[in-house]
Amino acid sequence: MNKSMLVGAVLGAVGVTAGGAVATYSLIKSGPEYADVMAVEPIKQTIKTPREVCKDVTVTRQKPVKDQHQIVGSVLGAVAGGLLGNQVGGGSGKKIATVAGAVGGGYAGNKVQENMQSSDTYTTTETRCNTVTDLSDKVVGYNVKYQLDGKVGQVRMNHDPGSQIPVDKQGKLVLSQNEPER
Numbered sequence: 001m002n003k004s005m006l007v008g009a010v011l012g013a014v015g016v017t018a019g020g021a022v023a024t025y026s027l028i029k030s031g032p033e034y035a036d037v038m039a040v041e042p043i044k045q046t047i048k049t050p051r052e053v054c055k056d057v058t059v060t061r062q063k064p065v066k067d068q069h070q071i072v073g074s075v076l077g078a079v080a081g082g083l084l085g086n087q088v089g090g091g092s093g094k095k096i097a098t099v100a101g102a103v104g105g106g107y108a109g110n111k112v113q114e115n116m117q118s119s120d121t122y123t124t125t126e127t128r129c130n131t132v133t134d135l136s137d138k139v140v141g142y143n144v145k146y147q148l149d150g151k152v153g154q155v156r157m158n159h160d161p162g163s164q165i166p167v168d169k170q171g172k173l174v175l176s177q178n179e180p181e182r
Helices: 003-028 071-086 092-118
Strands: 034-062 121-148 151-157 164-166
Touching: 034 151, 071 092
Parallel strands: none
Antiparallel strands: 034 121, 034 164, 121 151
């Protein structure tokens, strides 16, 4: 026998053996190994996360009032008004002008002190905080539409299966242990 015939015979035997193995495998295997995935839809859950946001703000406050009834302003105004009223007129008119000047000066002194106290302020910085809520989406599963032996089905999975889902010998989907077939 020549060398070419020997190589041809060996290759032919290998081909026949391989063909027989494929045919035998096809007879043993009863159904498809995979279901084709047609669509995958993520199932999302909105997560709310509260957090505190603080910022410094400038605040203007009124200084504490030491003389709430403006007595000092009233007394000083009355004395000044009385002195001015005493300079006007003569005789009994002088007395009336002094009293009127004291009353008017007391009232004016009271109002001047009141205005000065209300505009007596100071500025400080305060930290003010409030709670805001951040929203984020978390994927909690997947709705998977698949086709197996010409039939379309749907299953919920905890992971994205990709383009195929394995099928066992009984023709059922092989999912993770905690995901039953639907």
